[in-house]
Amino acid sequence: MTERKATNIKWHEGHVDRVYREQLLGQRGLTIWFTGLPSSGKSTTAFLLEHELVKRGFLSYVLDGDNIRHGLNSNLGFSAEDRKENIRRIGEVAKLFADAGVIVSTSFISPYISDRDMVRKLHEEFNLSFIEVFIKAPVEVCSDRDPKGLYKKAFAGEIKGFTGVDAPYEEPVSPELIVDTDLHRKEECVQMLIDYLIEHKYINGNTK
Amino acid sequence: MTERKATNIKWHEGHVDRVYREQLLGQRGLTIWFTGLPSSGKSTTAFLLEHELVKRGFLSYVLDGDNIRHGLNSNLGFSAEDRKENIRRIGEVAKLFADAGVIVSTSFISPYISDRDMVRKLHEEFNLSFIEVFIKAPVEVCSDRDPKGLYKKAFAGEIKGFTGVDAPYEEPVSPELIVDTDLHRKEECVQMLIDYLIEHKYINGNTK
Numbered sequence: 196m197t198e199r200k201a202t203n204i205k206w207h208e209g210h211v212d213r214v215y216r217e218q219l220l221g222q223r224g225l226t227i228w229f230t231g232l233p234s235s236g237k238s239t240t241a242f243l244l245e246h247e248l249v250k251r252g253f254l255s256y257v258l259d260g261d262n263i264r265h266g267l268n269s270n271l272g273f274s275a276e277d278r279k280e281n282i283r284r285i286g287e288v289a290k291l292f293a294d295a296g297v298i299v300s301t302s303f304i305s306p307y308i309s310d311r312d313m314v315r316k317l318h319e320e321f322n323l324s325f326i327e328v329f330i331k332a333p334v335e336v337c338s339d340r341d342p343k344g345l346y347k348k349a350f351a352g353e354i355k356g357f358t359g360v361d362a363p364y365e366e367p368v369s370p371e372l373i374v375d376t377d378l379h380r381k382e383e384c385v386q387m388l389i390d391y392l393i394e395h396k397y398i399n400g401n402t403k
Numbered sequence: 404m405t406e407r408k409a410t411n412i413k414w415h416e417g418h419v420d421r422v423y424r425e426q427l428l429g430q431r432g433l434t435i436w437f438t439g440l441p442s443s444g445k446s447t448t449a450f451l452l453e454h455e456l457v458k459r460g461f462l463s464y465v466l467d468g469d470n471i472r473h474g475l476n477s478n479l480g481f482s483a484e485d486r487k488e489n490i491r492r493i494g495e496v497a498k499l500f501a502d503a504g505v506i507v508s509t510s511f512i513s514p515y516i517s518d519r520d521m522v523r524k525l526h527e528e529f530n531l532s533f534i535e536v537f538i539k540a541p542v543e544v545c546s547d548r549d550p551k552g553l554y555k556k557a558f559a560g561e562i563k564g565f566t567g568v569d570a571p572y573e574e575p576v577s578p579e580l581i582v583d584t585d586l587h588r589k590e591e592c593v594q595m596l597i598d599y600l601i602e603h604k605y606i607n608g609n610t611k
Contacts (some may be wrong), residue, residue, distance in 0.1 A: 249424060261498060272489075291496065291500075295505060296462070
């Protein structure tokens with residue numbers, strides 16, 4: 196796992212098997228799918244995890260609104276159809292990253308069980324690991340945290356279709372991990388994830 | 404460049420800067436955009452390059468018809484609009500990989516200058532490296548190589564809109580590299596690319 200050099204690669208004309216890239220990186224590629232209410236702490240947790248992983252010598256990357264909505268999905272709006280397509284594309288890109296051996300995190304509300312199950316299935320079809328992480332916090336707590344005051348506007352009816360206020364959030368039924376950001380400090384939340392990755396042998400516990 | 408450990412990472416709540424991932428990997432992220440006629444040797448070259456890079460200890464990944472057309476772009480057809488969107492999405496995904504520090508190759512005919520310029524611009528906007536590689540071979544040579552006999556069908560009029568026969572291929576005006584697969588053996592073509600990457604300091608010439 197921690198041996199980085201891939202010396203036994205067969206030279207043939209096709210994809211390099213995922214296992215060789217994983218050997219090179221000393222980690223196993225996977226998708227960590229963060230889901231939760233607006234301001235529940237998805238991005239904060241995802242970025243702190245990314246930092247911790249890179250600090251430990253593992254390659255990690257975060258897909259979030261910033262690099263997806265303004266890029267790949269810039270031609271999608273907020274209709275039901277577009278929201279579904281938004282999640283599908285993110286799932287497909289995450290799949291490619293996981294196949295490349297990267298530990299990729301996605302930070303999107305992704306409120307519907309059916310959409311999250313769809314991206315899980317996309318991964319399973321290719322024998323790629325998919326971890327659903329429910330970032331849990333009560334609506335009131337999220338609303339209090341909300342730096343942009345969007346909950347306030349949604350409660351006042353100024354924003355329509357806001358998840359957790361007048362649009363549904365379907366909680367995961369059996370996520371791989373529940374991270375309660377109301378009960379744990381940020382650093383503890385990240386540690387829970389690191390522990391999970393070590394326990395399931397995605398990364399090695401000893402810093403390289 | 405070859406020092407893999409990133410020990411001086413700042414702990415803050417945002418993306419890990421690209422430079423830290425590149426430090427970790429000992430390489431610079433970039434997109435190598437292969438373009439050329441059907442059966443010109445794009446995929447063969449891209450996959451052999453991937454093998455050579457991974458063998459040398461560098462992380463590389465290929466985006467091609469197999470992992471894109473059946474996945475991310477499975478909902479696109481072959482209309483002019485869909486072809487353009489196909490290239491745009493591939494460009495956006497390549498951008499994400501390059502930002503993650505990966506040396507990503509794309510293997511698509513991408514016959515139009517305007518489309519290739521669009522993806523180049525997408526990269527330049529984010530200060531990401533983009534190398535256009537023209538995989539060059541005469542139509543007759545490509546047609547002779549063609550394992551699926553598609554050229555034959557296109558010449559016979561059984562397939563319509565086939566690039567190089569009854570649909571245009573716009574040659575790159577000033578690509579970073581021209582690889583003439585009619586004049587060089589496969590291994591020589593890959594070496595030209597490796598030399599380019601070393602010369603421009605994307606990778607280190609000494610195998611890790």
